[in-house]
Amino acid sequence: MRLPRREGQGRLGELYEQAKRRFHRLERRFQEHPDLHQAYSEFMQEYKELGHMNQINEDTSSTEERYYLPHHAIFKSSSSTTRTHIVFGGSCRSSNGLSLNDTLLVGPTLGWLWHPLSDQFLISKGTFAQGLRESKNSPVNKHIISSIAATIFDPLGLISPVVVVYKIFLQQLWLHKLD
Numbered sequence: 002m003r004l005p006r007r008e009g010q011g012r013l014g015e016l017y018e019q020a021k022r023r024f025h026r027l028e029r030r031f032q033e034h035p036d037l038h039q040a041y042s043e044f045m046q047e048y049k050e051l052g053h054m055n056q057i058n059e060d061t062s063s064t065e066e067r068y069y070l071p072h073h074a075i076f077k078s079s080s081s082t083t084r085t086h087i088v089f090g091g092s093c094r095s096s097n098g099l100s101l102n103d104t105l106l107v108g109p110t111l112g113w114l115w116h117p118l119s120d121q122f123l124i125s126k127g128t129f130a131q132g133l134r135e136s137k138n139s140p141v142n143k144h145i146i147s148s149i150a151a152t153i154f155d156p157l158g159l160i161s162p163v164v165v166v167y168k169i170f171l172q173q174l175w176l177h178k179l180d
Contacts, residue, residue, distance in 0.1 A: 072090055
């Protein structure tokens with residue numbers, strides 16, 4: 002899957018061994034928690050079907066750039082909505098010190114902006130509206146809304162009254178098993 006890359010960052014180093022170690026830890030957890038294994042497998046299958054990841058061509062002669070993204074699963078059996086979360090390690094440093102996050106373009110995110118001349122805080126809604134516009138040719142589903150909502154930057158929780166509306170909406174979609 003092609004990602005929007007910054008120019009001049011160079012190629013990512015290797016992360017295969019780190020990703021493999023994390024996956025082996027996951028496999029050990031799967032032995033203790035078969036329900037986590039099932040939820041993880043379903044998530045990854047859906048992630049693949051949505052085109053968010055591709056199987057890597059193992060042909061060593063290929064010049065295609067490849068990146069193994071370390072990840073782990075968080076499982077909350079007490080949750081009635083999203084019991085399994087997959088956390089991707091885009092900030093993991095590769096063998097040359099670069100992470101995937103270092104090399105990707107960053108778009109404007111919903112969140113607080115400080116205007117220093119007037120000493121005012123402003124709220125940007127760029128990414129959410131842009132994300133919905135970009136998805137207008139395909140049906141909006143909970144994964145698109147989740148992806149857009151994940152771009153929200155509000156470390157102080159100042160716009161949480163706005164953000165909670167999206168989170169409740171997503172929760173309702175999951176509870177009613179709607180896409």
